[in-house]
Amino acid sequence: xxxxxxxxxxxxxxxxxxxxxxxFAAFKLIPAVLGLWYSFTNWNGINPTYKIIGFENxxxxxxxxxxxxxxxxxxxxxxxxxxxxxxxCALVLAVLIESARKGRSFFRTIFYMPxxxxxxxxxxxxxxxxxxxxxxIADNTGLEFLNKSWLGDxxxxxxAIVIVAVWGGAGYLMVIYIAAIQSVPTxxxxxxxxxxxxxxxxxxxxxxxxxxxxxxICLFVTLNSAFQVFDVVxxxxxxxxxxxxxxxxxxxxxxxxxxxxxxGYATAKSTILFLVIMLITLIQLRxxxxxxxxx
Amino acid sequence: xxxxxxxxxxxxxxxxxxxxxxxxxxxTNVASAAPSSAAVSGQAAASSKAEPTRATLNxxxxxxxxxxxxxxxxxxxxxxxxxxxxxxxxxxxxxxxSDQYGNIIQTRLSSNDAPDLxxxxxxxxLPTYVKAGYVADLTSQPLADKLYDDVxxxxxxxxxxxxxxxxxxxxxxxxxxxxxxxxxxKVPDTLDQMKTVxxxxxxxxxxxxxxxxxxxxxxxxxxxxxxGGKVSGSIPDWTDRMYKDQGSYKEVVEIFDVIDLIMQNGxxxxxxxxxxxxxxxxxxxxxxxxxxxxxSAESILGVNPDIKIGVGAxxxxxxxxxxxxxxxxxxxxxxxxxxxxxxxALALANYMxxxxxxxxxxxxxxFNPVAKCHSFEQYSWxxxxxxxxxxxxxxxxxxxxxxxxxxxxxxxxxxxxKKTTKDEFIKVMxxxxxxxxxxxxxxx
Numbered sequence: 001x002x003x004x005x006x007x008x009x010x011x012x013x014x015x016x017x018x019x020x021x022x023x024f025a026a027f028k029l030i031p032a033v034l035g036l037w038y039s040f041t042n043w044n045g046i047n048p049t050y051k052i053i054g055f056e057n058x059x060x061x062x063x064x065x066x067x068x069x070x071x072x073x074x075x076x077x078x079x080x081x082x083x084x085x086x087x088x089c090a091l092v093l094a095v096l097i098e099s100a101r102k103g104r105s106f107f108r109t110i111f112y113m114p115x116x117x118x119x120x121x122x123x124x125x126x127x128x129x130x131x132x133x134x135x136x137i138a139d140n141t142g143l144e145f146l147n148k149s150w151l152g153d154x155x156x157x158x159x160a161i162v163i164v165a166v167w168g169g170a171g172y173l174m175v176i177y178i179a180a181i182q183s184v185p186t187x188x189x190x191x192x193x194x195x196x197x198x199x200x201x202x203x204x205x206x207x208x209x210x211x212x213x214x215x216x217i218c219l220f221v222t223l224n225s226a227f228q229v230f231d232v233v234x235x236x237x238x239x240x241x242x243x244x245x246x247x248x249x250x251x252x253x254x255x256x257x258x259x260x261x262x263x264g265y266a267t268a269k270s271t272i273l274f275l276v277i278m279l280i281t282l283i284q285l286r287x288x289x290x291x292x293x294x295x
Numbered sequence: 296x297x298x299x300x301x302x303x304x305x306x307x308x309x310x311x312x313x314x315x316x317x318x319x320x321x322x323t324n325v326a327s328a329a330p331s332s333a334a335v336s337g338q339a340a341a342s343s344k345a346e347p348t349r350a351t352l353n354x355x356x357x358x359x360x361x362x363x364x365x366x367x368x369x370x371x372x373x374x375x376x377x378x379x380x381x382x383x384x385x386x387x388x389x390x391x392x393s394d395q396y397g398n399i400i401q402t403r404l405s406s407n408d409a410p411d412l413x414x415x416x417x418x419x420x421l422p423t424y425v426k427a428g429y430v431a432d433l434t435s436q437p438l439a440d441k442l443y444d445d446v447x448x449x450x451x452x453x454x455x456x457x458x459x460x461x462x463x464x465x466x467x468x469x470x471x472x473x474x475x476x477x478x479x480x481k482v483p484d485t486l487d488q489m490k491t492v493x494x495x496x497x498x499x500x501x502x503x504x505x506x507x508x509x510x511x512x513x514x515x516x517x518x519x520x521x522x523g524g525k526v527s528g529s530i531p532d533w534t535d536r537m538y539k540d541q542g543s544y545k546e547v548v549e550i551f552d553v554i555d556l557i558m559q560n561g562x563x564x565x566x567x568x569x570x571x572x573x574x575x576x577x578x579x580x581x582x583x584x585x586x587x588x589x590x591s592a593e594s595i596l597g598v599n600p601d602i603k604i605g606v607g608a609x610x611x612x613x614x615x616x617x618x619x620x621x622x623x624x625x626x627x628x629x630x631x632x633x634x635x636x637x638x639x640a641l642a643l644a645n646y647m648x649x650x651x652x653x654x655x656x657x658x659x660x661x662f663n664p665v666a667k668c669h670s671f672e673q674y675s676w677x678x679x680x681x682x683x684x685x686x687x688x689x690x691x692x693x694x695x696x697x698x699x700x701x702x703x704x705x706x707x708x709x710x711x712x713k714k715t716t717k718d719e720f721i722k723v724m725x726x727x728x729x730x731x732x733x734x735x736x737x738x739x
Binding site: 042044045046047048130131135149150151152153154238240241242243244254257258259260261262 | 397398401404405423424427428429508509510511564565566567568569572696697698701702705706708709710711712714715730731734735737
């Protein structure tokens with residue numbers, strides 16, 4: 001009787017998970033497996049037939065594809081910059097908002113708002129700001145440092161991309177940090193106040209260690225999304241001028257849907273990107289877990 | 296009881312979701328009110344007449360801006376075949392935006408969900424799709440004989456006609472006629488004349504060229520024109536040899552003479568400027584010339600309806616034989632070879648060049664005439680460009696692999712940003728062409 005009940009409970013649970021699972025399978029799992037399969041073929045995405053060519057695609061990536069590795073390098077640079085900039089900004093915002101006396105929910109909403117706009121739209125908005133508004137401001141106010149080719153000169157376009165990524169992504173991380181900060185026991189803080197600790201000291205010695213889990217989550221999220229970044233770069237520079245700001249995702253997109261439509265080759269590239277992300281995420285999770293256990 | 300409730304709830308959710316998914320008709324159904332009511336009244340009025348046969352056609356085209364005109368034209372077609380063949384056609388017209396169109400048609404074809412008729416780029420896409428076996432041969436159809444010879448060549452592969460050309464363009468660079476007339480300038484025929492024009496413009500305080508290089512296809516137009524002129528004028532076998540891995544961009548390095556001239560005498564911040572912004576600036580007289588096709592005329596006139604635009608052929612060197620205008624067919628309509636409604640699909644393809652109705656359509660859509668059945672007044676700039684064609688000073692748009700065209704644009708962007716040299720351009724382009732050849736061979 002008891003077992004029966006448990007079984008039917010499980011059945012109910014499975015039913016609840018089923019819709020999400022169907023979606024996950026149809027739009028993530030099956031395409032991922034198919035992608036892996038295509039990476040061993042020379043399919044061009046159009047022809048009804050294709051050949052299995054084993055590891056030829058992978059061999060070509062490792063021997064003759066300078067553009068891909070240049071894009072990978074640029075992506076790594078972006079990942080580094082984005083992780084630091086996003087998390088620092090989000091944490092600072094979270095702390096500032098939490099310490100504000102008034103209007104917390106107002107600021108929370110304001111800073112979270114960009115997250116609700118699609119990054120493509122946000123990107124085109126910023127594109128307009130960088131290419132029109134800043135010139136206008138520079139011409140009319142004499143703020144000469146604004147008068148730069150923000151998207152055309154690769155020196156500055158990297159900065160522009162990071163700025164927009166922070167604008168769009170910091171709000172989400174901020175909410176996670178706020179939740180973590182709110183869960184810090186007030187007793188600890190009050191005890192520190194009684195002991196005469198300064199606000200900065202309290203933040204470093206109490207709040208920061210207590211929100212370590214939030215760090216794990218936020219790093220995980222930013223690492224993942226930064227490696228796969230596409231929309232920001234696509235809408236701002238399109239990877240240009242030339243390929244100077246091309247990230248891996250754009251390189252893959254270009255290979256599959258532009259150039260010679262080498263879909264099989266492009267999926268091989270995305271398999272490599274997947275492996276790189278998986279490796280780094282595994283390392284990161286392991287390191288962070290250790291850190292958490294030590295506490 | 297609770298359990299039962301939750302199970303019911305889950306089932307409800309799933310069914311709602313599935314219902315939501317199932318409803319995926321994205322296209323506008325042209326067969327809305329008008330035809331069905333016509334059919335009903337037709338049946339009521341003439342019950343003696345035989346029941347009309349039915350056919351459903353799916354049509355996909357890549358110009359959403361013409362949806363209204365196309366729907367109207369398709370409705371005319373439905374009325375025509377209902378009257379002539381007593382056939383009631385339901386036509387689903389889909390118009391994805393042109394930048395996603397390629398991906399969509401590719402997916403639909405490879406998932407056996409192909410539309411019966413679809414548009415393709417005549418030089419960039421048609422050969423690939425013909426090779427893959429997706430396109431029906433139209434050579435024996437009446438439409439093939441109506442096409443102008445020059446135009447017919449652009450949709451012919453291995454002596455077979457595979458598509459109905461829609462958009463064909465005759466283009467070079469655009470110039471501002473008001474500025475040219477004011478300074479008494481003549482459209483240059485050689486590079487030296489062009490240099491003089493540039494100097495005169497600068498001496499009088501005008502910026503010679505509008506540069507808008509943010510989108511890679513715009514700088515790419517410079518290679519399209521210069522390569523076209525150079526290759527057709529002095530080394531006609533270059534393209535063939537490139538396809539056989541036997542040529543090099545070294546032979547055409549001359550094109551940089553005029554590209555440098557343009558880049559050094561253009562408006563500033565080119566890499567921050569999109570094509571629309573460039574068109575707007577040109578319309579407002581910020582520069583005298585703009586290397587851009589006639590397709591942007593609409594944007595330019597939208598900003599400044601009073602501007603007088605002229606079209607000129609871009610000189611590559613001092614050989615007038617290399618200064619020619621580009622004749623290209625872009626969007627054209629193909630019939631899916633595996634369609635279940637071949638007869639109706641062919642009828643529709645033929646109707647696109649109908650003796651009676653086609654002229655009005657092409658005129659309304661501002662397309663150039665492509666067939667003998669087209670008799671309508673052209674715009675002045677189109678006429679000016681066509682006059683080059685009449686003098687025999689035109690060449691057929693070079694058919695280069697997509698990868699090569701893209702790469703040219705990208706490299707010109709970084710050449711403008713001074714991150715690529717001429718030698719690197721040659722090296723990378725030669726490699727890209729070879730890679731594209733290899734990819735094409737692999738796909739066979």
